[in-house]
Amino acid sequence: MDKGSLNKKEPIKKKDLMKIKEAIWQNKRVMDSLKLVGKQVAMTLVAVLIVMIFLAASGFSPDAVLIGLNRAITKDIAGSVRWAAPLMLAGVAVCIPFKAAVFNLGVDGQIYMGAIAASTVMLALPEELGKWGLLAAFLAAMVGGALFALIAAAMKVYFNTDMIVSTLLLNFVAKLFTEYIAADALRDADAAIQMNASKMFPESMWLPRLAYFAPSSANVGIYIAIAITLITAFIFYKTTLGYEIKLVGTNPNFARYGGMNANRVILKTMALSGAVAGLIGVIEVSAVQHRLLAGFNPSFGFDGIVVSLLANNNPFGVIFTSLFFGILKNGGSNMERLTEVPQVITQITMAIIIITVSSNIVVRKIKLRRRMKKDGSGSAV
Amino acid sequence: MAYAIELQNITKRFPGVIANDQVTILVGEGEIHGLIGENGAGKSTIMNILYGLTQADEGIVRIFGKEQFIASPNDAIRLGIGMIHQHFMLMPNQTVLRNIILGSAPRKGPVIDEKKARIQIEKIMEKYCMQVNLDAVVSQISVGEKQKVEIIKALYREVRILILDEPTAVLTPAETDALIETMRKLKEQGCTIVFITHKLKEVLAATDRVTVMRKGVVTGFGETKDMNVRKLSELIVGREVNFDIPFGAYCPGETLLELSGVSTAPRGGRMPVKEINLKVKRGEIVGVAGVEGNGQSDLIEVIAGLIAADRGGITLCEKDISKLSIRQRRLNGLSHIPEDRLKTGTSTVCSISENLLLNKYFLTPFSRHGIFNHRHIKQHSKLLCDKFLVKTPDPSYELKTLSGGNMQKVVFAREFDTEPSLMIAAQPTRGVDIGAIEYIHGKLAELRDSGKGILLISAELDEIMALSDRILVMYEGEIVAEFHRGEADEYEIGAYMLGAKRQVAHSG
Ligand SMILES: Nc1ncnc2c1ncn2[C@@H]1O[C@H](COP(=O)(O)OP(=O)(O)OP(=O)(O)O)[C@@H](O)[C@H]1O
Ligand SMILES: [Mg+2]
Secondary structure: OOHHHHHHHHHHHHHHHHHHHHHHHHOHHHHHHHHHHHHHHHHHHHHHHHHHHHHHHOOOOOOHHHHHHHHHHOOOHHHHHHHHHHHHHHHHHHHHHHHOOOOOOOHHHHHHHHHHHHHHHHHHOOHHHOHHHHHHHHHHHHHHHHHHHHHHHHHHHHHOOOHHHHHHHHHHHHHHHHHHHHHHHOEOOOOOOOOOEEEEOOHHHOOOEOHHHOOOOOEOHHHHHHHHHHHHHHHHHHEHHHHHHHHHHHOHHHHHHOOOOHHHHHHHHHHHHHHHHHHHHHHHHHHHHOEEEOOOOOOHHHHHHHHHHHOOOOHHHHHHHHHHHHHHHHHHHHHHHHOOOOHHHHHHHHHHHHHHHHHHHHHHHHHHHHHHHHHHOOOOO | OOEEEEEEEEEEEEOOEEEEEEEEEEEEOOOEEEEEEOOOOOHHHHHHHHOOOOOOOEEEEEEOOEEEOOOOHHHHHHOOEEEEOOOOOOOOOOEHHHHHHOOOOOEEOOEEOHHHHHHHHHHHHHHOOOOOOOOOEHHHOOHHHHHHHHHHHHHHOOOOEEEEEOHHHHOOHHHHHHHHHHHHHHHHOOOEEEEEOOOHHHHHHHOOEEEEEEOOEEEEEEEHHHOOHHHHHHHHHOOOOOOOOOOOOOOOOOEEEEEEEEEOOOOOOOOOOOOEEEEEEOOEEEEEEOOOOOOHHHHHHHHHOOOOOOEEEEEEOOEEOOOOOHHHHHHOOEEEEOOOHHHHHOOOOOEHHHHHHOOOOOOOOOEEOOEEOHHHHHHHHHHHHHHOOOOOOOOOOEHHHOOHHHHHHHHHHHHHOOOOOEEEEEOOOOOOOHHHHHHHHHHHHHHHHOOOEEEEEOOOHHHHHHHOOEEEEEEOOEEEEEEEOOOOOHHHHHHHHOOOOOOOOOOO
């Protein structure tokens, strides 16, 4: 081989190398998300380890947590699915307004209002309507949740009330109102024992459970939740509304300058969020409780905040984090049932896991917000 | 010669681009060193490496002869390096004093000793003849003052090397002169300064030596006294730059935009406009000259619809637009390049193509029934990036990956693309390189010659004088003078800008 051909080959090789390098760079996003997933898995293992130490230190058998979690992903996976559905919807309900930098801490209130609307409809309509009655209940729940969410949004738009405060306080209103409705207005007068619950809904209107998972209360809600999450992703990435939400959330001045109406976007996201929250209400009462039970909601709304935050407000992420949370929640109750660890300790262990797993994401978020605040001064160039 | 800064063979890669390719920059002790070059040449990047904001992939950094690894701005500050960024980094809701001492406050036990800090800062301000109100909140002060705050902040940390990244882009000519004066004073005190700018006049006036960069490599360096505008511009863009704008003859048509008796209500810290009468005709560029803060912002925003007029009427193409929404005004043929590209003109965490989409996202074929046609959007943004010389490997990248001047090009591309009948162009060439200025000026001239109107607002008198067919001078919210092209020179206009003179009547 003579020198000339060698020389010719050199630059080609270099070019190829560059191309490969570029390809790796291009895939940086993929690598980053893989890394993130890896990190989360590692954090989960660390969390479980911490919990085991905690259990041992408190004088319980450290493998209690393993027993609980193990059952939640094997024999009792149905229970995990049952919890994942409302958590997924709650995560979506939080993340829609959050994308527009609006904080909806009132998802719980909207869940209650959805449930009340649905229960009223199901008890008022004749039994013969069957699934049509259920459909009406679904619509009522979405409207109920949306309207209730709009109260806080309207207060923000017209009186500039802080949404964090208003949504939070409205939760109490909704909770007490539910108690009144369940224990008074829709009370089951014939029941032997009086409790904070309405009459049973006609069986024809119940939301079906999943036969495969019987006798668990896992229900069609999980399909609904996944569908809603995918629709949300579609809205975020493929529609003009999603674009408006993103712009209002990242730079409201820019959105306004471009002729968008930020207030209208706030109202829209809150209405959507409330409607999704309302779905949780109707699913829980029509598939799990079959009546309006005053205490049916173990504050899904707040879990939703963590679900959404852990998923970085990404709808696809919400699917995974809510499944993870479903397993945790179910693992906790299994641990309580199968071992002699008392409820309080179980709750603490679950809290430890959640805090550990979310810690690195939350820290990153805080850092980011600080940086954004700093950049915000940039009124120049 | 002893070097204060030695950057040897620095290489830095970003996804899809090599921002610095084997760059070597040597800066002598106690000199003012000009760093110039096109947008995206890698100037900010290499200075960010020096300041520890990013790390080089390859290469060596020596400070005062000693090899250093600068992992963070803290390291840089410890080595006596201070940097004033292209985009300011101040806390908007804090006072000037707190911003200055942030991170290096004198302490009295566990609490911050503000009194001591105040005394120290006042000493610095006296020494360098820079006055700012220490108790003002940063969001309330002007751009020029913000810059002073940044400089004082650096001086307070006793820097020996000061990096100024395009400090003059936002300054008025008088403020620029003052800054150059300050730089000379700093130099006398033994401070080494790296000065990045796109304005060759400043380079020639202020620097001792220059380094020129293009596309990530150094294309030239040398003593400033051996340079001239032509030589520098050739080193920067690699060809000769035509400073004459190719205008057609001036033959104004019917009135496009008319403001009659427009006033705005005073709002915190802003100069309102009073009884403004002005007209922009087809085929005409009307320039508004004035010292920043004399009502230009309100004038722009009241026309664009961002604030409401208190009194008076605004018509566009003989249609009253004063009650229309922002969107309606835009759809009626108005486009608007805002003064501040970061605050209002862009969203930095959105992609370049999302930033380009703003004026058209709700129109077919970009979206139909609220659903996007991503293929079309992608094609369109690629086209715009090519046409308007936006340097990026892919428009799906976040806007913040662009260099400052390229961000400005994105804004210009978007506003030009709507084929406006009237364009409000506020600081259209702020921070862009001479090649792109040539291009943007050419585009504005093209727009004018095609029978459209332009209302140009610029802090740069040179730009106003070069482009405008008519020049209006604003002072304290009023139009105090009007000239046709060539009727007045800079000194005369300057006198009106400072309120020393005023024409009795004007028609607008
Ligand atoms: N974080 C980043 N990610 C990807 N690319 C980047 C990033 N920061 C800078 N770049 C790219 O590096 C190149 C150099 O950018 P740099 O900001 O240094 O230019 P500059 O010379 O300061 O230009 P200007 O005069 O416009 O400010 C540009 O092509 C830019 O797009
Ligand atoms: Mg730069």
